[in-house]
Amino acid sequence: MGVPCVTTKYLVSSMSKITLTNGKTVTKPFNKIWIVVAVVALLLYLFSLLIPFDSSTVKLEELKVILIKMFTPKGNRTWEDYFKYLLKLKNPLIDTLNMSFAGTIIGSLMALPLAVLAAKNIVKKPYIYIPARTIMNLFRTIPAMVLALIAVFFVGIGVLSGIIAITLFTFGIMSKMLYEVIETVDMNPFEALESTGATKTEAFRYAVLPQVTPVFVSYLIYIFEINVRSSTILGYVGAGGIGSVIKDNILYNYDRVGASIILMFVVVLSVQLLSSFLRRRLQ
Amino acid sequence: MIKFVDVSKTYPNGVKALHGVNLEIKDGEFVGIIGLSGAGKSTLLRSINKMISITSGKLYIDDVEISSIKGKELRMLRRGIGMIFQSFNLVKRMSVYNNVLTGRVAYHPTFKTVFGLFPKADKLMALESLDTMGILDKAFTRADQLSGGQQQRVALARALTQKPKLILADEPVASLDPITTVQVMDDFAKINRDFGITVIANMHHVDLALKYATRIIGIKEGEVVYDGDSKSIDDETLVQIYGRSLRHDEVLGE
Numbered sequence: 001m002g003v004p005c006v007t008t009k010y011l012v013s014s015m016s017k018i019t020l021t022n023g024k025t026v027t028k029p030f031n032k033i034w035i036v037v038a039v040v041a042l043l044l045y046l047f048s049l050l051i052p053f054d055s056s057t058v059k060l061e062e063l064k065v066i067l068i069k070m071f072t073p074k075g076n077r078t079w080e081d082y083f084k085y086l087l088k089l090k091n092p093l094i095d096t097l098n099m100s101f102a103g104t105i106i107g108s109l110m111a112l113p114l115a116v117l118a119a120k121n122i123v124k125k126p127y128i129y130i131p132a133r134t135i136m137n138l139f140r141t142i143p144a145m146v147l148a149l150i151a152v153f154f155v156g157i158g159v160l161s162g163i164i165a166i167t168l169f170t171f172g173i174m175s176k177m178l179y180e181v182i183e184t185v186d187m188n189p190f191e192a193l194e195s196t197g198a199t200k201t202e203a204f205r206y207a208v209l210p211q212v213t214p215v216f217v218s219y220l221i222y223i224f225e226i227n228v229r230s231s232t233i234l235g236y237v238g239a240g241g242i243g244s245v246i247k248d249n250i251l252y253n254y255d256r257v258g259a260s261i262i263l264m265f266v267v268v269l270s271v272q273l274l275s276s277f278l279r280r281r282l283q
Numbered sequence: 284m285i286k287f288v289d290v291s292k293t294y295p296n297g298v299k300a301l302h303g304v305n306l307e308i309k310d311g312e313f314v315g316i317i318g319l320s321g322a323g324k325s326t327l328l329r330s331i332n333k334m335i336s337i338t339s340g341k342l343y344i345d346d347v348e349i350s351s352i353k354g355k356e357l358r359m360l361r362r363g364i365g366m367i368f369q370s371f372n373l374v375k376r377m378s379v380y381n382n383v384l385t386g387r388v389a390y391h392p393t394f395k396t397v398f399g400l401f402p403k404a405d406k407l408m409a410l411e412s413l414d415t416m417g418i419l420d421k422a423f424t425r426a427d428q429l430s431g432g433q434q435q436r437v438a439l440a441r442a443l444t445q446k447p448k449l450i451l452a453d454e455p456v457a458s459l460d461p462i463t464t465v466q467v468m469d470d471f472a473k474i475n476r477d478f479g480i481t482v483i484a485n486m487h488h489v490d491l492a493l494k495y496a497t498r499i500i501g502i503k504e505g506e507v508v509y510d511g512d513s514k515s516i517d518d519e520t521l522v523q524i525y526g527r528s529l530r531h532d533e534v535l536g537e
Contacts, residue, residue, distance in 0.1 A: 192372035197362030197389030
């Protein structure tokens with residue numbers, strides 16, 4: 001009847017039962033993903049009922065006004081002032097990059113021993129890896145902003161509190177990501193090292209570390225990228241850097257806020273490009 | 284000399300892997316262990332360097348009873364025993380040379396080896412082992428770039444660098460093709476002959492075991508059912524070890 005002849009022609013008699021031409025049948029199991037999709041859709045609908053939405057409060061003109069305020073010089077200032085101000089931001093920018101860099105390195109190095117203690121395949125004792133995991137989960141529940149607030153209490157306003165916040169934040173995520181990598185490592189070389197009479201430390205150094213190092217470095221670069229972004233916000237609670245500049249000007253000098261945002265945009269973009277380039281080279 | 288006296292091993296899950304094993308293996312022997320999968324071959328082999336601890340009986344290596352030793356003493360025992368694995372167990376991302384050098388780790392204090400500090404003599408030893416195995420030209424290649432046969436030779440070089448008296452091989456050729464298998468088995472024969480190193484190997488292919496080993500130990504359900512010269516073994520004995528006649532995949536068939 002004009003239907004092309006296919007060797008494995010089959011009839012779909014129902015959603016799940018497939019009959020081959022030779023009479024054999026196979027039953028395709030119900031895909032549970034549809035339950036998940038339905039639940040998510042339902043929740044999304046229910047939550048949307050909770051959001052008051054009034055189209056009269058949306059003022060697109062206001063958005064236009066603030067964008068113009070931010071990206072043009074204010075009052076009697078000239079464009080020259082605007083760009084000169086960008087150069088003046090050099091020092092707070094260095095502060096921002098400084099706290100991201102120092103925090104990433106210190107936090108990552110601190111995470112390494114904790115990640116080892118949390119890895120079930122290396123430390124087989126639950127009374128060690130369970131507390132280790134609890135510590136890292138604890139640090140991960142605290143947002144970087146809150147860490148910075150607490151740090152400001154202890155060491156006062158400035159870059160140091162930013163470094164402490166970034167360090168603890170990095171420590172929390174790096175230890176979690178790293179222990180998961182350690183647990184997926186090929187343990188056969190570890191067994192081989194132990195069979196040569198090496199201690200567990202030595203076996204870890206020679207059999208596990210070489211497998212973990214490239215991933216560790218890749219995560220390090222990625223977390224640095226995240227930290228550059230979040231450290232701009234930290235200035236808001238007193239941790240110094242670009243964030244404090246934005247905070248100081250947000251009420252009166254929109255143009256200066258705009259300049260800071262442009263600068264951060266360029267810096268974050270460069271860090272991202274550099275990060276993805278370096279991480280690709282590590283593969 | 285290795286001596287098993289009434290050795291048994293029961294795993295925590297209740298599986299009896301070895302049952303009343305008595306054996307004596309002299310220095311310089313080439314022993315092939317044959318038997319069905321799950322017969323206890325691997326457990327027997329791994330009990331010798333205590334990668335698996337026996338549950339009863341006594342096991343002597345050069346008159347030292349090893350079932351009670353631990354810590355430093357155990358590591359001293361292990362560094363004199365090379366071990367070869369079915370899946371080579373090399374650190375894939377590391378160079379061949381660095382893999383072989385790990386055979387010397389147990390000879391030095393941790394604070395030195397952790398920083399990768401090895402005496403010049405050890406570095407030379409590693410390169411010489413690679414030369415013995417005929418892969419010196421691959422020394423600075425990453426281990427995962429080599430073929431299976433070459434990787435097993437690197438593993439052998441690592442074992443040789445330990446300067447062992449004994450090499451344990453757990454299915455050393457099971458993941459190699461037939462031609463490479465013969466080459467690697469020749470390497471074992473060479474090591475056994477030229478350096479007088481005792482070789483104990485578990486083997487899946489019976490004909491290979493009969494060809495290379497001078498002595499065959501047949502294991503069935505955790506017990507030694509045959510122990511003797513590889514030349515005097517006949518089909519009837521093999522049926523006794525395997526409980527049936529051999530399948531074609533249990534002989535290499537040359």
